[in-house]
Amino acid sequence: MAIEQEDVDTIKNELWEDEQVVLTVRQRRVGPGGSVITPTSVVATNKRIIIINRETLGLRHDIESIPYDHVTSVRWEHGIISSSVFLRVAGFSTEKGFLKGTGGQEGEIDGLNNNDAQELSDYVEKMISGEGKPTAAPASAVGADGGKFCANCGAKLAPGAKFCSTCGKKV
Numbered sequence: 001m002a003i004e005q006e007d008v009d010t011i012k013n014e015l016w017e018d019e020q021v022v023l024t025v026r027q028r029r030v031g032p033g034g035s036v037i038t039p040t041s042v043v044a045t046n047k048r049i050i051i052i053n054r055e056t057l058g059l060r061h062d063i064e065s066i067p068y069d070h071v072t073s074v075r076w077e078h079g080i081i082s083s084s085v086f087l088r089v090a091g092f093s094t095e096k097g098f099l100k101g102t103g104g105q106e107g108e109i110d111g112l113n114n115n116d117a118q119e120l121s122d123y124v125e126k127m128i129s130g131e132g133k134p135t136a137a138p139a140s141a142v143g144a145d146g147g148k149f150c151a152n153c154g155a156k157l158a159p160g161a162k163f164c165s166t167c168g169k170k171v
Contacts, residue, residue: 002116006040011050014063019047023123025116027109041108044123046132049087050111055082068127073106077123083117084110086125 004024012094015021026041043050049071052066072088088106111122126132 004041006067007043008050010041010052010061011043011063014050014065015045016047019045021045023119025109025112025120028113040109040111042120044120044127048125068124068132071124074121074124074128075141076117078117080116082111084108085112085117085121085124 002025004022007024007026008021008128011021021043023044024041025044039050039100040054042107048065051066053062053064066087066089070089072083072090074087076083076085076124086106086108109117109120123132157164157171161171
């Protein structure tokens with residue numbers, strides 16, 4: 001599962017106690033549903049989904065948090081160029097953010113890489129079905145370059161490290 005360090009850095013001060021980033025996905029920069037300058041990112045943790053909506057050339061962002069116990073269903077639509085993930089969320093406002101203008105039905109995260117959309121959808125399905133354990137996560141996650149990252153704070157780990165040099169958590 002790939003983790004984008006930039007996305008982890010954006011939300012690391014928002015993480016709950018014992019919350020760990022499991023994967024991140026980002027809208028494509030080109031193609032249908034994508035955004036060249038301000039792509040939306042989705043961070044899946046062991047406790048919730050965090051959506052980072054970027055605005056104003058990336059200088060401003062809104063963070064939306066959706067605990068897994070509020071997600072009633074997830075589905076994904078596979079496209080030729082990109083895919084979309086749809087989430088039904090109980091009890092959230094439809095005035096702004098992810099569910100804006102949906103009448104409370106489902107929110108769409110579009111313009112995702114096909115594999116990323118399937119991976120996100122599969123992980124959310126696992127978490128809402130009870131197969132996943134909301135309090136369990138790997139001690140460390142592996143980034144796209146093969147390097148390991150601290151699952152607590154997202155900092156890159158030195159090879160062979162037993163503790164994170166940033167937050168001190170055992171890995």
